Amino acid sequence: MRTIDKRLDAHVKIARVLVTRAPGLTLPFEARCKSRLAATLDTGEEVALVLPRGTVLRDGDVLVADDGGLVRVSAAAEAVLLVRAPDVLTLTRAAYHLGNRHTPVEVGIDYLKLEYDAVLADMLTRLGASAKQASLPFQPETGAYGGGHRHGHDETFAEDYAVAQKVFDEHHGHAHSHEHAHDHGHSHDHGHAHSHSHSHSHSHDDGHDHDHCDASCSHGHHHHAHR
Structure with a gap:
């Protein structure tokens, strides 16, 4: 069984033909957040995924196996809520309330996407947005809440x-x-400490106890x- 233990940085240039010919690894978002995983390539080959902890794989990432072979990551279609709204304000309010609930969200130009949840669907509908269940790849913003870590690449x-x-x-x-x-200011002569403290406190009337x-x-x- 091959072990996949490296992800190539985005700035590393690889011939497109090599990436295209590389076997695919299609995973849902939850599996792409795991750094240790027994997986099956699209070709049917079983592999072991051993990546640095905190790694979150994204659609299009290129991995390297221990034998030097390349593997291309794809985001699998999964049950999601596709959220749209009649105006920008409603969509922004929807995003705000989802963020308050620490919900991983994929942010598009005119849509939001999140893992399917009937309760959240009801909340979004009451806010005036449209929340429809769909089967689509899910690639949320990561780093802030509940979605692993973003990376410098x-x-x-x-x-x-x-x-x-x-x-x-x-x-x-x-x-x-x-x-x-x-x-x-506190390096002044001790004999003037009281008067200095008094004037300093008045000149910084900002709610902080500087004295x-x-x-x-x-x-x-x-x-x-x-x-």
Whole structure:
């Protein structure tokens, strides 16, 4: 039995003919989230899937077996709810409420797709959306709730991460600047500590108790910034 233990990064260029000729591995979403799996290729060959933990396979991924052979991943058709709406606002509200329930969702330009659930179908209908059962491949957004992990080779992930990191860096940089100014203020002569604390408290009337902030407070601020 061959073991499949590697996934090629998207930037690795492989001749299209080699990918086309590679045997397929068709799996539903739940199976594509497993890093250890006994599976059967579309050719009928039984294989062992042994990938790094946290791997979530996507439709079109190319895997490499221990003998160097390639395997092409396909998303299997499965029971899903196909959600559409008469307007963008209704579709956005549907996505918001599904996110609140930690539901894996595939996001399209004008549709949402999720694993079939009669209760969620009723909720979506009451919100004004159309939720119809269908048998289709399911490839949800992954990373936020209940769907494994995204990986850096995903172009959309890279773009989302760059935006999020920029916001974090801006906030983190401000936090360091604020702490530096605060620490500097406490280096004043002890005899002026009371008057300095009084003026500092008034100039930062933002709900934070700067006068009594100690090491644990600073630690909590860092924890908040990094979350």
